[in-house]
Amino acid sequence: MKNFYDSDFKLGILGGGQLGRMLIQEAINLDVHISVLDPSENCPCAELANSFTLGSFHDYETVYNFGRTVDVLTIEIENVNTDALLALQREGKTIYPKPENLVIIKDKGLQKAFYAEHGIASSDFKLITAKSEITEFPIVQKLRTGGYDGRGVQVLKSAEDLDKAFEEPSVLESLVDIEKELSVIIARNPAGEVKTFPIVELEFNPQANLVEFLFAPAVISDEVEKKSFALAQEVVTALDFVGILAVELFLTKDGEVLVNEVAPRTHNSGHHTIESCHTSQFEQHMRAVLDLPLGNTELISPAVMLNLLGEEGFTGAVKYEGIAEVLARKGVTIHLYGKADTKSYRKMGHVTIVSDTLEDAKDVALQIKKELKVKA
Numbered sequence: 532m533k534n535f536y537d538s539d540f541k542l543g544i545l546g547g548g549q550l551g552r553m554l555i556q557e558a559i560n561l562d563v564h565i566s567v568l569d570p571s572e573n574c575p576c577a578e579l580a581n582s583f584t585l586g587s588f589h590d591y592e593t594v595y596n597f598g599r600t601v602d603v604l605t606i607e608i609e610n611v612n613t614d615a616l617l618a619l620q621r622e623g624k625t626i627y628p629k630p631e632n633l634v635i636i637k638d639k640g641l642q643k644a645f646y647a648e649h650g651i652a653s654s655d656f657k658l659i660t661a662k663s664e665i666t667e668f669p670i671v672q673k674l675r676t677g678g679y680d681g682r683g684v685q686v687l688k689s690a691e692d693l694d695k696a697f698e699e700p701s702v703l704e705s706l707v708d709i710e711k712e713l714s715v716i717i718a719r720n721p722a723g724e725v726k727t728f729p730i731v732e733l734e735f736n737p738q739a740n741l742v743e744f745l746f747a748p749a750v751i752s753d754e755v756e757k758k759s760f761a762l763a764q765e766v767v768t769a770l771d772f773v774g775i776l777a778v779e780l781f782l783t784k785d786g787e788v789l790v791n792e793v794a795p796r797t798h799n800s801g802h803h804t805i806e807s808c809h810t811s812q813f814e815q816h817m818r819a820v821l822d823l824p825l826g827n828t829e830l831i832s833p834a835v836m837l838n839l840l841g842e843e844g845f846t847g848a849v850k851y852e853g854i855a856e857v858l859a860r861k862g863v864t865i866h867l868y869g870k871a872d873t874k875s876y877r878k879m880g881h882v883t884i885v886s887d888t889l890e891d892a893k894d895v896a897l898q899i900k901k902e903l904k905v906k907a
């Protein structure tokens with residue numbers, strides 16, 4: 532078995548977006564060769580990967596052939612051709628997270644069924660194949676596959692909303708009365724070592740239904756913290772998971788903690804770890820899939836992360852406004868993902884603000900939201 536520092540060792544990533552790009556930043560320190568497969572020749576990883584293959588991660592042959600060229604294969608997007616991964620695994624290829632896990636997680640319906648089977652707390656649900664089966668309101672409808680960043684999820688308040696309901700196979704979930712949205716990033720390596728990052732709190736942009744601010748640490752009771760860690764641990768154990776798993780949770784108004792969904796990869800809710808924790812989620816993912824000891828996950832300082840979303844109504848070649856003002860501030864790090872074009876609410880980058888107190892970091896984040904704009 533090759534070692535990751537052998538000159539011909541290759542870690543392959545399916546997907547060349549910002550998550551892959553931030554993984555490459557960490558791979559440089561350990562001198563890990565990264566090969567990337569992505570369908571876009573100007574994706575965020577294209578110019579940075581040690582080797583880049585242009586092609587679709589949905590296509591069996593493309594994924595299979597790419598997998599043959601690397602020693603360990605991982606992902607930065609779950610919606611990939613899992614049949615090709617299962618075939619590669621049968622031939623002895625090391626693939627983390629395991630393809631069996633991806634089969635379940637990339638389908639929101641199978642994911643909910645998995646929680647029910649394993650007694651993992653999650654909202655009540657029903658699987659449907661056509662919108663004629665929707666009879667109760669209010670209800671949350673989620674496309675089983677292909678949705679992301681809030682696209683493919685909608686609340687149907689009453690029968691009047693049936694016009695906008697999806698016709699495709701979907702999950703109907705009870706509408707949870709949410710007090711807070713939390714996330715636990717948990718890592719496990721093949722040796723079975725498990726480490727969790729401190730729990731964070733997410734605030735959503737109401738128009739786009741995607742994360743706008745992240746606060747670390749979450750302001751929650753010890754009891755909620757304990758329940759959240761326990762749930763994350765239950766999911767990782769039930770899946771026999773290897774890699775980083777982002778466990779998105781709802782804290783309900785009644786103080787219950789429910790699993791919303793999980794992502795089998797590095798996640799937007801862990802970006803602050805680059806500046807605010809001893810080990811970033813990207814380094815942790817690499818350590819996990821390369822079967823190395825996991826790093827310390829303690830928070831060095833409170834942090835706020837602000838997603839840089841394309842301004843509504845601007846489409847085309849990106850122009851950033853306010854970069855110099857933001858760079859002049861203390862404790863602030865800008866991450867631009869290298870996407871040439873912006874569109875409404877596209878994730879173009881993020882900013883992390885570290886400070887002695889969470890309150891301070893929040894004040895600065897609110898200022899930055901006003902001064903830094905993503906336009907075209």
Ligand code: ADP
Pocket residue numbers: 654671673678679680681682683684704705706707708709712735740779791792
């Ligand atoms: P995505 O995979 O696109 O991020 P999610 O399933 O995480 O989709 O849903 C996006 C957001 O929609 C959640 O973060 C939450 O704000 C809201 N949401 C999802 N499910 C429910 C639910 N059952 N009850 C209330 N709100 C929900």
